[in-house]
Amino acid sequence: MRKYVGVSVLILALCLAFASCGGSKAKTYSGELFAMDTYITYSVVTADEAQAEAALEAVEEAFTRVDALTGRFTAGSDVSRINENAGVGPAEVGADTLTIVELALEWAARTDGAFNILLGGVSDLWGFNSEDPAVPAEEALAEALLHTDQSKIVVDAGASTVFLPEAGMVLDLGGVAKGYATDLAAAALRELGVENALINAGGNVYVMGTKEDGSPWRVGVQDPRDSQALTAVIEAEGKALVSSGDYQRYFEMDGVRYHHIIDPATGQPAPLCSGTTVVADSAAVADILSTALFVKGPEAGVALAESLPEADGALLIDRDGRITLSTGMDQFLSEKQ
Ligand code: AMP
Ligand code: MG
Numbered sequence: 162m163r164k165y166v167g168v169s170v171l172i173l174a175l176c177l178a179f180a181s182c183g184g185s186k187a188k189t190y191s192g193e194l195f196a197m198d199t200y201i202t203y204s205v206v207t208a209d210e211a212q213a214e215a216a217l218e219a220v221e222e223a224f225t226r227v228d229a230l231t232g233r234f235t236a237g238s239d240v241s242r243i244n245e246n247a248g249v250g251p252a253e254v255g256a257d258t259l260t261i262v263e264l265a266l267e268w269a270a271r272t273d274g275a276f277n278i279l280l281g282g283v284s285d286l287w288g289f290n291s292e293d294p295a296v297p298a299e300e301a302l303a304e305a306l307l308h309t310d311q312s313k314i315v316v317d318a319g320a321s322t323v324f325l326p327e328a329g330m331v332l333d334l335g336g337v338a339k340g341y342a343t344d345l346a347a348a349a350l351r352e353l354g355v356e357n358a359l360i361n362a363g364g365n366v367y368v369m370g371t372k373e374d375g376s377p378w379r380v381g382v383q384d385p386r387d388s389q390a391l392t393a394v395i396e397a398e399g400k401a402l403v404s405s406g407d408y409q410r411y412f413e414m415d416g417v418r419y420h421h422i423i424d425p426a427t428g429q430p431a432p433l434c435s436g437t438t439v440v441a442d443s444a445a446v447a448d449i450l451s452t453a454l455f456v457k458g459p460e461a462g463v464a465l466a467e468s469l470p471e472a473d474g475a476l477l478i479d480r481d482g483r484i485t486l487s488t489g490m491d492q493f494l495s496e497k498q
Contacts, residue, residue: 187357189373192217196224197232197339199363205350206357206373219349220360227342230258231334233281234290239323240332244281248328253321261334261341262316262323264445269311272453272465277425279309281331287430289421294412296419302428305329309425336422339365340403340448347401347444364404364451367444368397379495383408385435385478392436392478394495400473401444402493405451406436422455433458436478439466440493446471459485 190213191204201224205216232238239258246252254262265278282305288294308329315324325332343365350358350369357370359378368378377396384390385408395402407420407430424431437455441447450472454462459477466475466487474490486494 187373190217192221194221194224196228197342197362199339201362203360204358205355206370207355212353212355216350216353216355216358219353220346223346223349224342224362227257227338227345230255231261231338233333233335240334243323243325243332247325247330251315251317251320251322251324254323256321259316259318259321259323261337265334265337265449266311266314266316268449268453274425275456276336276449276453277309277311278332278334279311279330280423280425281333282308282329283423283428284333284421285331287419289410294419296414306428336452337445337449339363340401340444343367343401343444365444365448366402368402369399382438382476386482392484393476395440395493396495397440397493400440400442401447402438402440403444403447403451404436404438405455422452424456431456433479434477435480435482437462438476439472440474440490441472443471463487
């Protein structure tokens, strides 16, 4: 039996009781859009209707723009052109794409290669972005893995180009682009003077300020094996909370679950975790880390998170549902579920 499930929203934003508080005219304005292969929902709390309208538009613009630049299957996107020119020559890219690639390569090094943006060819063999995913042949996987050495990527910041020097290299920014777009959206909100907002891009969550009633935003971390249940509830302010899971994109064959987060060392779905959540100032960094820690597994993942000043907290769930927390994570966990 084969089952393929693509669930893009893995964190349930718990927008509890938007009761207006006495005297305040602040209201909650919400929007949603489908971009980057994900349902994106967002709310801003403000007394200024014009500001709210501009804010919702700015969020939409941020995700639409990053999607158009980084979509691997979007004709003419920067990433498509980089991939078409693999082994041929440098492709000129926009400033956002350059920044994302540079950030990803910095973190590739800082995660000992657990984060790898050259796994596009490996993912394609598994077919995680297709209607018909399947376990690839070993030889094909071995061949694809030969073209995943990120140290060979040539970034020319002056010329604003990215060059993949080997035919067969396939850039995939799927592990970082949503987080980057979330940061852009949050920055746009701040620029507009918005103080209270929540953005949820398929588990890439950013929370600013509070809800309409002045209480903190509460964000549920989905139980990897029960979409109706929560493993934890996080309360935070001015932070990104990003989750990765083996329940977002997977198929099952002969009782085995094959999911979309690849261990670059083997080309196989990373076997140690079922879910990870990282809290950080930057959603791009949290996006990278939630993927990288998933690959590293609970022990090495938590150790890495604790060594990084950029990570405020990490919550890792192993394949049996056991939870491991970094020392910083406690402060964000809500008692109430
Ligand atoms: P996320 O949902 O943020 O954990 O990212 C998963 C996506 O990142 C996958 O759908 C792939 O596009 C890509 N990906 C898979 N494995 C890795 C990895 N080890 N490092 C970086 N990106 C990856
Ligand atoms: Mg990620």
